[in-house]
Structures are given as structure tokens and as C-alpha cells.
Amino acid sequence: MSRSFVWFAIATLFATPALAQQTREQSNSPHSLFSQSAAETLQREYGKSEISYLLLDAGSGAVLANHWENPEKPIPMGSLVKPFTALAYAEAQGFHFPTYTCKGKANGCWQDHPHGELDLTAAISVSCNAYFLRLAEGVPAERVASVANAFDLEAPEKDATSANLIGLGDVWKIAPIRMTRAYLELVRRKDTPGVAPILEGMRQSALHGTGAAIDRKLKHSAALVKTGTAPCTHGHWAPADGLVLAMVPAEKPEILLFIRIHSVTGAKAAETAGRMLRDMQE
Numbered sequence: 417m418s419r420s421f422v423w424f425a426i427a428t429l430f431a432t433p434a435l436a437q438q439t440r441e442q443s444n445s446p447h448s449l450f451s452q453s454a455a456e457t458l459q460r461e462y463g464k465s466e467i468s469y470l471l472l473d474a475g476s477g478a479v480l481a482n483h484w485e486n487p488e489k490p491i492p493m494g495s496l497v498k499p500f501t502a503l504a505y506a507e508a509q510g511f512h513f514p515t516y517t518c519k520g521k522a523n524g525c526w527q528d529h530p531h532g533e534l535d536l537t538a539a540i541s542v543s544c545n546a547y548f549l550r551l552a553e554g555v556p557a558e559r560v561a562s563v564a565n566a567f568d569l570e571a572p573e574k575d576a577t578s579a580n581l582i583g584l585g586d587v588w589k590i591a592p593i594r595m596t597r598a599y600l601e602l603v604r605r606k607d608t609p610g611v612a613p614i615l616e617g618m619r620q621s622a623l624h625g626t627g628a629a630i631d632r633k634l635k636h637s638a639a640l641v642k643t644g645t646a647p648c649t650h651g652h653w654a655p656a657d658g659l660v661l662a663m664v665p666a667e668k669p670e671i672l673l674f675i676r677i678h679s680v681t682g683a684k685a686a687e688t689a690g691r692m693l694r695d696m697q698e
């Protein structure tokens with residue numbers, strides 16, 4: 417076990433009773449590692465900040481720290497839904513993902529500059545909207561709903577558009593705590609068809625995609641990252657909130673950090689997520 421992850425299994429000090437109860441039921445074994453220092457670090461450095469965060473033990477799903485006002489209240493998730501829509505596509509296509517060309521804003525991407533030709537892994541890594549809009553065109557909302565149910569996520573409505581199915585707009589809302597557990601489930605299913613290219617995309621996101629700020633900050637490990645930029649749900653409105661879900665270490669995640677920052681993009685929020693993970697390592 418690497419020294420840097422000795423801090424991972426922090427007590428459920430900050431878990432709400434309901435969550436703690438739930439996670440005790442889910443967990444078959446006590447935490448293999450124990451340290452209060454990471455949760456204390458988060459609390460000390462970020463406990464008074466406006467950053468919303470959830471820290472989970474990746475093995476048991478236990479909530480180690482909760483600084484999210486209401487993690488059971490569904491919110492728009494932006495691009496964090498893309499892996500689940502991709503799985504819905506793959507189920508009907510023999511688990512084969514296509515290659516598409518992104519021409520930037522011209523075909524609906526968030527980035528002006530074209531991403532060019534992308535396979536699914538590259539599209540996850542840079543969170544290309546042009547790729548996913550085209551992918552989602554052939555996916556009925558019902559099929560995405562069935563994948564959402566399998567991962568215990570709130571499902572999109574029957575009349576959700578392709579844009580909604582890739583996380584644009586605010587009609588498909590998911591509870592943050594459910595989203596964290598769905599990503600842990602994704603890792604658990606790493607050997608099932610269609611999942612490996614998604615996880616590889618998350619690894620590449622941390623290396624050189626929208627989550628690159630995280631690996632740049634981490635000293636001893638690499639991460640699996642998905643970023644999202646979603647409509648703001650705070651009282652004081654902003655054009656968007658940045659979301660970052662990171663699991664470390666990439667090879668076999670031990671913790672999951674999910675954060676939301678008011679009025680920034682997901683890629684920008686990744687800088688903060690990287691700093692938080694680094695602070696916990698130290």
C-alpha cells in the first residue's frame with residue numbers, strides 16, 4: 417500500500433446518520449486503513465469555503481466527509497451523465513463505440529476549436545459535446561433510463577432530448593450522493609462490456625483532458641476524472657457551476673472526491689479538486 421494513501425479511510429465523522437447507516441449496511445468489512453488527518457485537512461482548509469464536496473471510501477462506499485448542503489437533493493450534472501448515456505448506446509450496438517469528428521462550435525461542441533476525430537475514450541477525456549450529441553441521437557431516453565436504474569440514478573424523463581441525455585440543460589437531475597455511488601459501481605463493473613473505454617477516458621482526462629489539472633497536482637498517483645459544467649443551482653445565480661468527480665489511485669481507486677464550485681467551468685474546478693487531493697496526501 418503506497419504511503420500516500422494511508423490517509424484514505426477516514427472516520428465517518430462528517431457523514432449524516434442516514435448516510436452512515438446506509439453505508440454500514442453496504443460495507444462488508446471495516447475500513448482497511450484509518451486516519452482522521454485527511455478529513456481534518458479538508459475540514460480545516462475547505463470547511464468554511466463555498467465549495468461543496470463529498471469524500472467517499474471507494475471500497476465500501478462509506479461517506480468520509482460531507483460538505484454538501486443536501487447531497488440527496490437532485491441537481492443538473494452536466495457531462496457527468498455522459499458515461500451512462502454511452503453505456504445505453506453501447507448496449508444496443510454490441511458494445512462497439514463509433515468514431516466521430518468534432519468541428520468545434522459548428523457542430524455543437526463547447527469548445528470553439530475542433531476536437532477533430534475522436535473515439536469514445538478520447539471523447540470522454542475532453543468531454544466533447546459534438547461527439548456525445550451525435551452518439552445520443554440514436555439512443556432513446558427509455559434506454560438511458562434503464563441504465564440509470566441499473567446504477568441507482570434518477571432517470572431522465574421519456575421526452576428528454578439528445579442534448580438532455582448528455583447533460584445539457586437542467587431537466588435531468590441526479591442526487592450527488594447517488595452520482596458518487598454510480599461511479600464506484602462503474603469501477604466495480606470495469607470488466608463488463610463497454611465500461612473499459614469509459615474508464616480509460618477518465619484516466620486520460622486526468623492525464624491530458626479536461627481533468628488534467630488533477631494529475632498535475634498529485635505527486636504520487638494518477639486519478640480517474642470526469643468533469644462537468646452544469647447550470648447553477650445556488651441562491652445567488654451564476655452562468656454555471658463546475659463539477660469534478662475524481663477517484664484515486666487510477667489503477668484501483670481507494671477514495672472518491674466529488675466537488676462543486678460556484679461560477680466556474682468543470683476544467684477550472686479540477687484545479688481545486690487537485691489541490692484538495694494533494695493537501696490530503698500531505
Ligand SMILES: [Zn+2]
Nearest residue numbers: 518525531544
Ligand atoms: Zn468537441
